[in-house]
């Protein structure tokens with residue numbers, strides 16, 4: 515309903531509301547109804563947004579009103595104006611980038627987090643959410659087979675989780691050579707060698723840049739994008755001094771995992787701190803059927819992942835994990851006399867680069883509680899199985915080449931030439947039933963199917979293959 519179309523103004527409809535608890539009732543009911551409609555349509559609606567940002571700006575009303583609107587009218591305007599500009603990321607046939615959907619328990623928990631509006635930085639001050647986040651962190655460490663007692667922080671995403679864990683690593687390797695960056699800064703100190711695989715995610719470089727590490731040294735990768743351990747050894751042997759090595763669990767093109775046993779041994783022999791970027795792939799460790807991909811993972815010093823990818827909690831939730839808690843606290847902790855901080859490393863703010871933040875780990879607690887160990891394993895197995903089913907189905911279609919070994923949740927395909935491959939993605943976009951985006955991998959334009967949604971099962975995989983077949987028949991066939 516448009517705000518001007520019959521919305522009845524009541525006594526509480528003063529701009530900004532009356533200030534009483536009843537203000538919440540109507541707006542929350544409107545929001546709930548609108549959310550329910552959106553969620554009910556997710557599986558069938560066309561996936562791409564229908565409106566441009568300019569159209570949405572205009573529908574929202576571009577001029578700041580001199581006098582505010584009643585709360586219910588604002589929520590109705592918001593829901594009505596934004597809906598055409600929404601991308602159906604939660605569709606079970608959304609394969610763009612690496613984006614998960616939202617499991618119901620996680621969404622409900624997230625709504626409570628907003629209603630409670632806790633500032634989750636201090637353990638003893640907001641003990642309710644701190645306790646839930648602590649348990650979620652301990653359960654993640656357990657599920658992923660990481661060292662018990664590791665410190666866990668909840669960040670906005672894998673980028674900032676990486677940043678937090680790599681900050682711990684940078685400071686630790688510098689302290690080992692007698693330089694404390696918390697006291698002396700970085701200028702004039704020993705240079706930290708920042709070593710990564712050639713196919714690391716771009717956010718690894720970004721986190722390194724935030725941390726003053728400069729451009730990384732890239733070690734060549736094999737045909738699936740895994741770091742070459744022999745070349746890592748050579749690179750580390752060619753230099754000296756403190757080093758931070760970043761490995762990868764889950765390549766965004768191939769889904770491949772680095773050889774952790776080999777790479778960690780080589781890096782530790784050179785005295786390096788080893789961080790693993792496992793934004794989506796770390797969860798392979800939670801299923802007995804894919805855990806072999808992560809052999810040796812627990813030997814690293816720190817790890818980062820997202821709960822908003824494979825685990826399907828709502829944005830935003832990244833997870834930073836550090837084996838030696840004191841390294842994390844020393845890098846990220848702060849003190850202020852007015853804060854009732856424990857100062858013991860137990861406060862949530864000592865594990866991420868934020869003081870005030872929402873209790874974003876709580877939906878993760880809810881999902882883990884509702885799935886249990888078996889449910890998480892099943893989820894990971896379902897995603898992997900659906901990726902394999904999509905790859906097998908696509909490989910049967912004329913001219914379609916599956917380029918990667920489908921070991922986890924990523925499928926990369928190409929047609930005869932780059933232009934024809936790009937045309938496939940465009941036709942899928944136009945059709946709207948499946949969304950898969952282009953990328954460049956190994957000097958070719960590819961279309962990536964990143965299977966990340968908890969509802970993508972065998973039936974959705976079959977419907978996906980049918981949509982690609984339709985796109986090929988409509989003209990995106992090999993040149």
Ligand SMILES: Cc1ncc(COP(=O)(O)O)c(C=O)c1O
Pocket residue numbers: 611612670671672673674715717764765766791792793794820832
């Ligand atoms: C392997 C990998 N690392 C890091 C990231 C960054 O994650 P976020 O966007 O949650 O910060 C991504 C995102 O897709 C990723 O796939």
